[in-house]
Amino acid sequence: MSEQQSGDARSAARPEFHPRKNGAYQSVSEELSAWMRTGWADTERRDLDPCEQAPYAAKRRAVLSARFPGERLIIPSGRLKTRSNDTEYPFRAACDYVYLTGDTSEGGVLVLEPRAGHGHEALAYLTPRSSRSNGEFWLSGHGELWSGRRDSLEEAAQLLSVHTRDVRELSDWLRQAPRIPTRVVRGHDAGVEAVLAELREDAETAAQADAQLAVTLHDQRLIKDEWEIGQLREAVAATVRGFHDVVRALPEAVATSERYVEGTFFRRARVDGNDVGYGTIAAAGPNATTLHWQRNDGPIRPGELLLLDAGVETSTLYTADVTRTLPISGRFTADQRRVYELVYAAQEAGIAAVAPGNPVRAYHEASQRVLAEGLVEWGLLEGPVERVLELGLQRRYTLHGTGHMLGLDVHDCAEARTDNYRDGYLAAGMALTVEPGLYFQPDDLTVPEELRGIGVRIEDDVVVTPEGNIVLSADLPRTADDVERWMAELLP
16 A cells, blocks of 8 residues: 555554543543553542531531521532633632531532421532543543542541532432422522522522522621631731731842732742632832732832732631731831821721620721821811711722621621621621721822822731620731831841
8 A cells, every 4th residue: 555545544543632621532542441440549538537617517507507497508619710711710619608518629519408307408519539430530621630639429428527419410409309499509500500590480589589598698607606717817827927928028029020029928828828818919109009909010119118918818718808018118208107107096996996786887987087087187188077077088098998807708798788797786706807098199189299109008807706806917017116127127
C-alpha cells in the first residue's frame, strides 16, 4: 500500500483523543479503560469523628424545624460558576447550607424531610466519590483525578452526623416523594429550582413561601452560638496577622503599587484560612476617598495614608472585617491626625453604644453625632448639630452606615426582617462591625485644600455580650499614637 494509505490505516487502528471541557476525553482504547479500572488501593476512611460544627448544626436545624412543622425544606450548597470558557470561579458554599450542615462541598443539597410524628429528618444529598469502574474517576472533567478526592457518602455521614444520599438521585426522589408544602432557598441551584417549578402549582405562593424561609434563616443567624464566635475570633486573629504583614511590606509596596498590599494580605488569608472574606480595599492617597475602592492599582506614596479594609475568611467560612488607616511613612501629618482622631472619637462613641437592649441604630447615631459635631466645629458645616443631623448634611463627607452584622457573610443576615435588624434591638450573641469614616474628595471645594484627598476609616469587629460588648480586634492598635508606635516597631 502507499505511504498515504499506510498512514490512514494507522490512524484508523488507534482511537482518537478529543479534548473536551476541563481536559477530559471523549474516547479511549478498551485496553486503557480496562487498565484504569484496576490496581487502586482502598482509601475509605472509617470510624471518623463528627466535625466540630456537627452538634451545633444539629441544634440550628432543630430550631428551623420547629418553625416549619410538616413542611419539606430544601437548602442547596450551590454549583460551580463559569469564569470564562472552561474555567470556573473557586467554589464557595452558600452560607445557609454551611450554617445548617457544616459542609462546604459543591453541589450538596440539604433536605429537611418532615417526620410522621414531629420534627424533621436531615438528609444531605451529596456528590459521591468517583467510580473507578465506569471511568468517571478519570474521564469526567469533574472526576476526582481532575478535581481531587471527595468524601464518600459514608464518610460524610460520619463527619456531618446526618444521613447522606447521592445527589444525582434527588430530582427523581422529589418527583416521586409525597406532595407536601415545600420551601427552597433560592439562587443557588437552578436544577433543584426547575424540578420544584414542575411540582408546585402556584408560582406566586411558592415564591412567597421561599422568601419566608430565607428571612427566617437570616433572623436565626443573627444570634451567634459559642462555636461561631470562636470562628470569628480565629478570623480576626488571622486578620490582625495580615495587617502586621502589610506594615512590614510597606517599603516594597512603595516601590510597586496597592496590588502589593492586596497580595500581601491575600497570602495571609490563604495560609491561615480559606480566602479573603470579601474583595480587599487597599486604597492609598486620594483613592481612600472612594468608599469601595477595589481596583487596587494606584501608587503607594510616602507622606500619604493607606486605608486597608480587609478580612480573613476561616476554612469554615466565617469572616473578619477590619479597617485601619495607616500613615505610609509611619507618622501622621498634623492634618491627617486631625481627621483620624475625629473618626476615632466617633468610633469610640459607637462602640460604647453597643450593648444588649440598645437599638441597632444606636451605635450609628452615636458615631454620626460625633462626626457632625466635629465638622461643625471645623466650620465645614453650619450648625446647630441637631439641624445637621436632621438634614443628614454630614453625609457629604461620611456617606455609608457605621456598621453591619458579621458572620458567614461579611454583610451578614441581609435578608433578616427589618424589625429584627435595622429597626430592632441588640442582643447578646450578635456580631457586628463599627466603622465610621470621613472622606474628603480631592475635588471638593467645600473642604480646605489641605484636607482634600484624605480618607479615614477605622473598623473593628464587636460581639454583644450580656454585660456590654467585646472588641474582637482589640489587639490591632487604634489610637493615632498607638498606630505610630506599632508601625515604628515593624517598619525597617
